[in-house]
Amino acid sequence: MSVRSLPPDELVDAARSGNRRAIGRLLTLVERGGAVADAITDLTHPLIGGAHVVGITGAPGAGKSTLTGQLTRILPEMGLTPAVLAVDPSSPLSGGAILGDRVRMDGVAGEEVFIRSVATRGHAGGLALSVPGAVRVFDAVGFDPVIIETVGVGQVEVDVVGAADTAVVVVNPGWGDAVQANKAGLLEVADVFVINKADRPGANDTRRDLELMLDLSHMSGQEDESGYRPPIIMTTATDGSGVSNVWDAVQAHRAHLDATGKLAERRAARLRYEVANRVDAALGARITAALDGYDLDPDRSPAAHAENVVGLITLS
Template identity: 50%
Template sequence: MDLARRMLAGDRRALARLITLVDDGDPGVADVMREIHPHTGKAHVIGLTGPPGAGKSTLVWALASAYRRRGRQVGIVAIDPTSPFSGGAVLGDRVRMPQDAPSGVFFRSMASRGQLGGTSRSVRGVVHLLDSFGKDVVLIETVGAGQSDVAVRSLAHTTVVVSVPGLGDDIQMLKAGILEIADVYVVNKADREGADRTAAQLASMIEVGRESALAVGQQPDEGWIPPIVRTVALKGENVDQLADALDAHRAYLLQSGRWEHIVRSQAEAELEEALLVRLEQVLAASSVASQKEHLISDIAARKLDAYQAADALLAMLRARA
């Protein structure tokens, strides 16, 4: 595909166009992924999640600036809530991008399209595009939906959970399981009252989690204890310290062999996603779609249950093969 070749040659407009095609689910996306696949696998993908109001967007841009000062090429994917009217991202590129945005950063906001997990279904493809374009670091900012933001773990090598003093949702995050996915914890807006308490709560929760794992016979990862970094992203305070922690985690993953384990897990998730896409395409074929509509009616009329209907569709697909 000509766009893919132009993008691999460094054409930013071609990259932007390809991201749009991926986000729209264009039928030619599979050919694009096939062409760029050998050029992927180099970028450090970092996911940032946490409650709304934690300052994730400001932190992402401060972190991008820190990496640019280190000579890294940076890509940013910001996942936003979906507009119920247009189907697009509620917050657009120009709203999210600061006026003093660093050069050498490619930014794109995307709609979550109602996907659970705080991420858009097409994010993985966009990450591959940014990776093949030569970005050393790709930052993914999730929608900040709280409990469902754990899906970023299947996209990122390193996951950052951002908290903030005064929101009162530390316990809720613990219940939701968000804290368990973090490789690095951030207490942002650390110049506020209550920052010490929030950091202490996080440290206590980390220790409780390790003890709980041991109690049920699980062995916690002794090679990496998630650090707690206090930042004031608006002022750029301690953002370099956060970048150091993220680089240290990447080095740990590579040295311990965990990097390969994560890549394999991500490949498994990607294969499952591709299988679902192919199945949806097959089910959209006219003859199958007609039978599917009849089966839906039978389920609604209580003539069949969903599993019986699924078996009937699969039998039809096998007969067509």
């Protein structure tokens, strides 16, 4: 019998004994959602061991995948077992996708690392539901750290990284890159900044821009009250230089979280975010179902209709 057709509990057992096919299958089932995904979530949740969840985001072409690939090369040397969730957008027209992060990690990623490509699959809530489930599978199977890589252009993509234990924001040298990152809301979530392609002209200008923005957020009181200030790391991911400094900075952030008790806070917030999204999705389905059987009299006020429908959902 193929691994692929095992029931969820046997799949989880196979995955935990190191069967990569089973891990791959669990990720597929979690991503599809529904009752089977919920069953897997129920099975894996008690097994999680607190893997450090690292989000990496930045503009397209910033070098996130190459940086991620380089991290997965050095982490096993430290005795760590990284897994990567690489998120790329789906085509809004067809729902299909071309997921190319493995190409960009090719030749730099460690051989034993587990990489999974994920498409955003259109509907905004999809990613918010599937990513925590996939992270939980990785954690339950024993991977640590779990790296989530997204393009920092959509709100959900940014939120998913922001909900990680440590969020790394990658920018490039060049006038305005830091400004763009700021506009995209990336600076607010950053725990570590990386200026990748630091061998290019303008790297120091970009560092100065970032420092300035951090100063401003300090003055406006947005900075962490514990005094944590995101470090700025210079890298050239294509040849690996500076990459170990990135991991050192991630570790330092983790130490800060541990020392201040903020890790538990973050994880509670993440759980709340996940539960909120699940409730949102469940209610959304019930709203649709309720509306499907509801007679929308055009002569009545929308406010009155809404009140009725809420009543139907609450009763059901």
